[in-house]
Amino acid sequence: MKCRSVQKKLSAYQDGELKPLEQEEVNRHLLSCRSCREEYEQLEGVWQTLGRLEEIRPDPWFYGQLARKIKEPLEHGLSPAIQRVFQTFGGPAIASIILVIGLVAGSYLGSNLARRDLFPSQSIPVSYSQSAFFASMSVFDPAPPGTFAEGYLRMAGYKENESR
Amino acid sequence: MPNEELMVRIAKGDEYAFQILVERHQTSLLNLIYRFLGDRTKSQDLAQEVFLRVWQAARSYEPKAKFTTWLYRIAANICLNELKASRRKKWLRFFHVDRGEQAGGEDDFSNGSPSPEDLLLARERSRQITSALQSLPENQRMALILKRYDDLSYGEIAHILNCSVSAVESLLVRAKKNLQEKLKFLKS
Numbered sequence: 001m002k003c004r005s006v007q008k009k010l011s012a013y014q015d016g017e018l019k020p021l022e023q024e025e026v027n028r029h030l031l032s033c034r035s036c037r038e039e040y041e042q043l044e045g046v047w048q049t050l051g052r053l054e055e056i057r058p059d060p061w062f063y064g065q066l067a068r069k070i071k072e073p074l075e076h077g078l079s080p081a082i083q084r085v086f087q088t089f090g091g092p093a094i095a096s097i098i099l100v101i102g103l104v105a106g107s108y109l110g111s112n113l114a115r116r117d118l119f120p121s122q123s124i125p126v127s128y129s130q131s132a133f134f135a136s137m138s139v140f141d142p143a144p145p146g147t148f149a150e151g152y153l154r155m156a157g158y159k160e161n162e163s164r
Numbered sequence: 165m166p167n168e169e170l171m172v173r174i175a176k177g178d179e180y181a182f183q184i185l186v187e188r189h190q191t192s193l194l195n196l197i198y199r200f201l202g203d204r205t206k207s208q209d210l211a212q213e214v215f216l217r218v219w220q221a222a223r224s225y226e227p228k229a230k231f232t233t234w235l236y237r238i239a240a241n242i243c244l245n246e247l248k249a250s251r252r253k254k255w256l257r258f259f260h261v262d263r264g265e266q267a268g269g270e271d272d273f274s275n276g277s278p279s280p281e282d283l284l285l286a287r288e289r290s291r292q293i294t295s296a297l298q299s300l301p302e303n304q305r306m307a308l309i310l311k312r313y314d315d316l317s318y319g320e321i322a323h324i325l326n327c328s329v330s331a332v333e334s335l336l337v338r339a340k341k342n343l344q345e346k347l348k349f350l351k352s
Contacts, residue, residue, distance in 0.1 A: 011337040
């Protein structure tokens with residue numbers, strides 16, 4: 001086995017992940033090759049150094065806190081996944097939801113109120129060319145048809161007529 | 165009682181079985197997270213989060229792999245998500261005026277009361293190792309921790325990280341090479 005191929009396998013050799021035959025081959029090579037042996041000793045040195053990392057212990061109240069948490073979702077009525085989403089995105093998420101709802105509701109109300117024929121009795125029969133002319137002139141109105149403002153004005157006018 | 169049997173009981177809502185399972189795995193799980201994130205307080209919270217998921221997923225748990233492999237897979241996902249979230253928070257914090265707050269990820273070794281010199285030295289060395297680990301890319305770090313401290317096989321690590329065995333091998337080769345450079349001064 002050549003040095004290059006041994007050095008590629010040193011990590012797996014160290015972790016005992018080579019097949020028994022390969023493990024034996026690397027082992028034999030290390031006994032005879034000083035440079036590969038040094039390389040392996042360096043790896044071992046790192047492994048030993050990592051072993052000096054201190055171990056921490058759980059807090060004495062670890063399970064107590066956990067036991068409380070497993071009952072929380074029932075008390076709050078929200079699943080932990082939803083709670084996490086709110087914790088992470090919180091304010092911006094709520095603001096965006098409100099904005100989207102506002103936009104959708106606004107455009108729906110605007111177009112519906114403007115297009116709804118609130119005064120069927122007041123409509124006068126006109127020819128197609130006349131109605132096209134009137135429609136084209138409507139762009140100069142302060143509240144052109146199809147806008148929320150027009151819908152509001154028509155509704156307000158309708159209520160006034162009703163009260164008379 | 166084996167973990168799998170405890171899980172069957174937990175699925176039925178047995179809190180005592182859950183407590184046994186938690187007490188059995190809390191230290192190893194806590195240390196896995198701590199070594200990965202390097203933050204003691206956050207590690208406690210995230211370890212609880214992992215167990216919370218175990219409690220919630222108990223009914224759907226099927227013992228296909230070793231219980232610890234399943235447990236560590238949950239932990240690895242939570243750790244990786246936490247890293248993503250903390251990166252996002254750091255980015256958001258960039259726009260805030262308050263810069264006095266610590267960026268997180270630092271551990272609290274320096275908060276203790278005065279200790280004997282050898283204890284301080286050991287802690288300092290530990291801090292340096294933690295910092296070297298933190299500097300590794302996420303997958304290399306997780307693979308290395310699972311191998312070094314939990315002695316899992318390449319196959320188990322591959323299952324946890326959702327990658328192939330050869331990918332684990334190459335992750336570990338690179339992780340060890342990187343650490344060799346970073347920890348040179350500690351060996352001398």
